Amino acid sequence: MALPTVVVGLIVYSLISRSGPLGGLGILFTPSAVIIGQAILALPIVTSLVASGLAALDPLLPRCSPRSALRGEARCG
Secondary structure, eight states: OOOOHHHHHHHHHHHHSTTSTTGGGOOTTSHHHHHHHHHHHHHHHHHHHHHHHHHTSOTTGGGGSHHHHHTTOOOOO
16 A cells, blocks of 8 residues: 655655654754654565565575575585
8 A cells, every 4th residue: 555755745744843753853854754754665666676676585495595504405407
């Protein structure tokens, strides 16, 4: 489920505004606030890319890992 970027921005603004729950930090309109906002916006994209990458891995990969070979458990082929 995706939220429009404007909605996410308003939520972050309401959290870090002077009257918001994180207003005591005093980070409104600072580079730190921009970094927090960008991280929140990028999180669903990064999560989706990692999930699709992990889903595309070969299911035999854990059994063919070097650690499995050292324990004598590797059954690749």
